[in-house]
Amino acid sequence: MATYRDELRSRYAALAVVFLAVLGVLFLRAWSMQILSGDDFAAAAENNRIREIAVEAPRGRILDRNGVPLVQNRATLGVTVDPSARGDEDLLYRLSVALDMPFADVTERASSEREAALQPRLIAVDVPMTTVAYLAEHESEYPGVEISVVPVREYPNGTLAAHVLGYTGEISEEALKSGDMDSYALGDVVGKSGAERQFEPVLHGEKGYRRIEVDAMGKARAVIEEAEPVAGSDVKLTIDIDVQRVAEEALVNALAAARADDFKNARAGSAVALDVVTGEVLAMASVPTYDPTLFIGGISQANWEALNDKDSEYPLNNRAIQALYPPASTFKAITGLAGLEYGVTSLSHSYYCSGRWTGQGEDWAKFCWNRRGHGTMNFTSGIAQSCDTVFYEIGIEFYRRGAEEMQDFSKRFGLGSRLGIDLPGEMEGRVPDAQWKAEWNRDYPEYQRWLPGDDTNLVIGQGDLLATPLQMAGVFAGLANDGDVMRPHVLKEVLDSKGEPVRIVDAEVAFETDVGEASLRAMHNALLAVTEGGTGTSAFRGFPERVAGKTGTAEVAGRDDYAWFTAYAPADDPRYAVAVVIEQGGGGGAVAAPAAREILSALLGLPVETVRASDDSR
Amino acid sequence: MSRLEAVRKWANVPLILTVALLLVYGAVVVRSATAGFSAGDAMFQRQLFGIALGLVLLVVAWTVDYSKLEGWLGPLTVLNALLIISPRIPGLGVHVSGATAWLEVAGVRLFQPSEPAKLVTIVIMAIVISQYKGNIERWQDVMRVMLFLAVPFGLILLQPDLGTGLVFIAITMGMLLVGGLKARWFVIFAIVGVVGVGVAFQAGVVAEYQVNRMLVFLDPEIDPRGAGYNLQQSRIAIGSGGVSGKGLEQGTQSNLNFLPERHTDFIFSVLGEELGFVGTVMLLGLYLALLMIALEISTSGRDLLTSLIAVGLISMWTFQILQNMGMTMGLMPITGIPLPFMSFGSSFMITNLAGTGMLLSIWARRSGA
Numbered sequence: 001m002a003t004y005r006d007e008l009r010s011r012y013a014a015l016a017v018v019f020l021a022v023l024g025v026l027f028l029r030a031w032s033m034q035i036l037s038g039d040d041f042a043a044a045a046e047n048n049r050i051r052e053i054a055v056e057a058p059r060g061r062i063l064d065r066n067g068v069p070l071v072q073n074r075a076t077l078g079v080t081v082d083p084s085a086r087g088d089e090d091l092l093y094r095l096s097v098a099l100d101m102p103f104a105d106v107t108e109r110a111s112s113e114r115e116a117a118l119q120p121r122l123i124a125v126d127v128p129m130t131t132v133a134y135l136a137e138h139e140s141e142y143p144g145v146e147i148s149v150v151p152v153r154e155y156p157n158g159t160l161a162a163h164v165l166g167y168t169g170e171i172s173e174e175a176l177k178s179g180d181m182d183s184y185a186l187g188d189v190v191g192k193s194g195a196e197r198q199f200e201p202v203l204h205g206e207k208g209y210r211r212i213e214v215d216a217m218g219k220a221r222a223v224i225e226e227a228e229p230v231a232g233s234d235v236k237l238t239i240d241i242d243v244q245r246v247a248e249e250a251l252v253n254a255l256a257a258a259r260a261d262d263f264k265n266a267r268a269g270s271a272v273a274l275d276v277v278t279g280e281v282l283a284m285a286s287v288p289t290y291d292p293t294l295f296i297g298g299i300s301q302a303n304w305e306a307l308n309d310k311d312s313e314y315p316l317n318n319r320a321i322q323a324l325y326p327p328a329s330t331f332k333a334i335t336g337l338a339g340l341e342y343g344v345t346s347l348s349h350s351y352y353c354s355g356r357w358t359g360q361g362e363d364w365a366k367f368c369w370n371r372r373g374h375g376t377m378n379f380t381s382g383i384a385q386s387c388d389t390v391f392y393e394i395g396i397e398f399y400r401r402g403a404e405e406m407q408d409f410s411k412r413f414g415l416g417s418r419l420g421i422d423l424p425g426e427m428e429g430r431v432p433d434a435q436w437k438a439e440w441n442r443d444y445p446e447y448q449r450w451l452p453g454d455d456t457n458l459v460i461g462q463g464d465l466l467a468t469p470l471q472m473a474g475v476f477a478g479l480a481n482d483g484d485v486m487r488p489h490v491l492k493e494v495l496d497s498k499g500e501p502v503r504i505v506d507a508e509v510a511f512e513t514d515v516g517e518a519s520l521r522a523m524h525n526a527l528l529a530v531t532e533g534g535t536g537t538s539a540f541r542g543f544p545e546r547v548a549g550k551t552g553t554a555e556v557a558g559r560d561d562y563a564w565f566t567a568y569a570p571a572d573d574p575r576y577a578v579a580v581v582i583e584q585g586g587g588g589g590a591v592a593a594p595a596a597r598e599i600l601s602a603l604l605g606l607p608v609e610t611v612r613a614s615d616d617s618r
Numbered sequence: 619m620s621r622l623e624a625v626r627k628w629a630n631v632p633l634i635l636t637v638a639l640l641l642v643y644g645a646v647v648v649r650s651a652t653a654g655f656s657a658g659d660a661m662f663q664r665q666l667f668g669i670a671l672g673l674v675l676l677v678v679a680w681t682v683d684y685s686k687l688e689g690w691l692g693p694l695t696v697l698n699a700l701l702i703i704s705p706r707i708p709g710l711g712v713h714v715s716g717a718t719a720w721l722e723v724a725g726v727r728l729f730q731p732s733e734p735a736k737l738v739t740i741v742i743m744a745i746v747i748s749q750y751k752g753n754i755e756r757w758q759d760v761m762r763v764m765l766f767l768a769v770p771f772g773l774i775l776l777q778p779d780l781g782t783g784l785v786f787i788a789i790t791m792g793m794l795l796v797g798g799l800k801a802r803w804f805v806i807f808a809i810v811g812v813v814g815v816g817v818a819f820q821a822g823v824v825a826e827y828q829v830n831r832m833l834v835f836l837d838p839e840i841d842p843r844g845a846g847y848n849l850q851q852s853r854i855a856i857g858s859g860g861v862s863g864k865g866l867e868q869g870t871q872s873n874l875n876f877l878p879e880r881h882t883d884f885i886f887s888v889l890g891e892e893l894g895f896v897g898t899v900m901l902l903g904l905y906l907a908l909l910m911i912a913l914e915i916s917t918s919g920r921d922l923l924t925s926l927i928a929v930g931l932i933s934m935w936t937f938q939i940l941q942n943m944g945m946t947m948g949l950m951p952i953t954g955i956p957l958p959f960m961s962f963g964s965s966f967m968i969t970n971l972a973g974t975g976m977l978l979s980i981w982a983r984r985s986g987a
Contacts, residue, residue, distance in 0.1 A: 041857025
């Protein structure tokens with residue numbers, strides 16, 4: 001027993017060591033967690049309980065020049081799914097059936113990337129009440145599926161002015177990376193085209209946020225902090241929606257008339273109406289158009305493909321600023337003015353048109369559009385009848401002078417460069433010259449030389465010359481505005497929350513052409529003669545105002561002729577300039593001029609009537 | 619002899635003070651942990667009732683002379699077995715959260731018999747081990763001791779309640795350490811234990827949730843939304859308490875329900891979050907006092923039997939403290955073992971208080987008293 005008594009001391013000591021070690025280890029562990037790593041764990045606890053939810057700012061509205069809403073916001077019932085449901089194919093499939101949506105669209109939206117990883121993903125908007133009721137009743141079968149009120153864009157005028165207004169969509173990752181959209185996050189809705197995109201900085205407002213405390217189930221317990229969003233500003237455009245409506249209808253009418261006249265391929269066109277003094281765009285139409293509501297909540301794959309189909313005539317393109325056409329005979333206004341300014345022609349010059357012109361030599365004979373010949377012509381009748389022979393003579397003279405004066409003069413009116421309209425995607429067009437031709441054909445040395453034919457093509461607006469409808473409207477606005485081409489713009493005012501303008505867009509001169517007054521007067525009279533006896537006469541028969549205009553019929557390889565008409569009115573005190581293009585519509589006087597008449601009627605407050613013109617002239 | 623000395627003769631004042639402080643501390647933390655529950659007030663009252671009942675049983679246990687139980691080995695073993703299997707007797711048992719552990723009579727849920735069985739097991743093992751008078755060396759003797767452990771251990775595994783089974787093993791090992799088992803046997807036990815656990819995992823007798831708990835213990839990041847969730851949230855709670863904690867009822871992990879089982883198995887996580895490192899050290903200090911006092915009482919025991927009973931209690935508490943607090947801090951795998959004097963639960967509270975009464979009895983009948 002004596003030995004066990006001794007042993008007992010050490011055995012108790014061992015027991016004490018065990019429990020001291022246990023308490024010691026627990027002490028050290030607590031010290032390490034609470035003292036050394038306390039801040040990290042505290043952050044993790046805060047991260048657990050606090051959710052920051054972005055509160056979208058209401059997007060500014062877009063109004064027409066008279067305050068008529070063109071784009072506004074509307075609350076709709078949307079269906080969202082929790083991001084945790086993205087992998088649940090069964091759920092998403094059943095949801096796609098319930099919503100009558102393609103499964104692929106549902107999965108794509110459910111798995112879209114978001115900065116706020118926990119933000120629910122929007123699957124569908126404008127969900128019918130019956131579907132909402134069904135989903136609400138079967139809530140337990142659709143875990144993570146929520147019905148919520150979401151604000152979306154609304155277009156009270158349907159597709160009217162769709163190209164000017166543009167559409168909205170979720171910001172792209174590239175745009176986010178570009179650096180000038182710092183305040184945005186993935187999933188934000190931004191303007192993708194048109195005014196929505198151009199005026200994004202004022203339309204979008206400032207997001208608010210709400211910091212809420214949530215429990216383990218994600219249920220909100222309390223609002224810790226919140227900041228109200230600042231609504232985006234309304235913008236007032238220069239567009240007059242009534243004129244816009246007429247312009248779009250005029251294009252549709254013209255296309256229908258062209259198709260009835262054996263131009264079966266007439267499916268697209270464009271029209272622009274400008275205030276010649278201020279540069280304000282009163283109407284800008286492009287046909288075919290598209291329905292901006294397709295983009296609400298994200299466009300479906302099928303719709304996107306349809307809008308970009310090869311046979312669709314690309315309805316998303318705003319032809320007024322993005323399509324490039326040979327301006328054809330409408331360009332003779334510039335050629336004529338250049339001829340006067342450089343002394344190549346004059347009002348007293350006389351020309352003879354036999355229908356066949358051999359000014360470049362017998363081997364290079366060219367023809368007037370009127371093969372029977374116009375007979376004796378002068379400057380004014382040359383414009384009025386659009387006689388090619390007159391302009392071939394002017395063209396060959398410019399060629400002989402060899403100073404590219406035609407090109408320089410064209411550029412003074414803004415051709416070959418952007419006019420600087422406040423819409424994204426404006427094209428600059430092309431004024432061909434010797435240097436351009438050499439570069440264009442750098443692999444074909446035999447085609448690099450600038451030839452007499454290049455000049456005689458240029459002067460009648462054919463060949464390599466390309467311009468947008470906006471540019472040609474700008475040219476005629478400049479002619480009407482003492483030679484100053486104003487910068488075209490669609491923004492009139494930015495409004496504050498009370499509807500008062502905080503920014504008013506001023507008129508500014510884009511191109512000072514410095515054309516002499518006498519030349520402008522001569523051209524003015526010639527353009528009046530176009531509608532008063534010339535190639536645009538039948539379209540304007542009975543029109544109460546005098547119109548200075550020019551027809552054009554562009555030849556495009558492999559396609560039917562493109563019809564042009566450009567004009568300004570009233571002739572005595574010009575206020576508006578109009579350009580109309582009907583692709584593959586035939587002759588300008590027959591097809592485009594009646595459309596221009598309708599638009600001018602609307603601009604001048606006259607009754608709008610659809611006329612059929614009979615001209616076979618150009 | 620003054621009156622104070624008369625009290626000291628039969629009452630160990632430091633033990634009473636320490637346990638009183640633990641009871642108050644536990645009540646405060648349980649109050650805070652249950653405050654957010656809709657039935658929080660009723661739960662707190664039930665806890666106070668458990669403490670009151672426990673104090674009654676403490677006094678009862680105080681009056682018993684455990685040396686006299688020496689000849690009761692057979693009846694105690696049978697009683698223990700009956701206690702453990704009683705919930706399985708038709709009409710008596712209730713199935714609660716995966717185990718048949720509650721005794722219910724006439725629709726009234728009484729208590730968990732496995733809790734008092736810990737104390738009975740301590741007495742049984744003390745009787746068996748003390749019979750060898752500090753010399754357990756022969757394998758026949760070791761086998762006999764193990765047989766007495768095997769009865770309650772085997773029966774408790776049937777419930778199934780591995781946690782309590784491990785408590786039985788811890789109790790027995792502590793008592794064998796003091797009771798004179800030769801050192802080489804501990805080596806053999808260690809080897810058998812490791813091999814046994816390995817075989818159990820391989821043979822698939824370990825339930826899937828237990829495998830998961832073990833995997834999570836080995837790698838807490840393995841599944842933060844699933845099996846690792848409880849541990850993760852518990853660690854965040856404790857760590858975020860920092861030096862002085864967020865204040866009672868101010869724990870966000872606790873009150874926003876991130877913390878599971880916060881009033882029972884994870885009560886320490888609430889304490890750590892709301893009272894911080896200061897609160898943790900206070901708790902560890904009280905436990906240190908409890909164990910040191912129990913150790914002193916053990917060494918003063920009149921005979922080896924009562925000394926070993928005290929050692930059994932020390933072992934039981936040490937293991938439960940290690941297992942429970944260790945689990946909440948990621949040092950031990952998750953098992954359903956509550957924290958002595960702190961966790962919500964009457965059966966458990968009563969058992970700990972009755973154990974305290976046994977210590978007081980041993981002190982009152984100490985050698986030289």
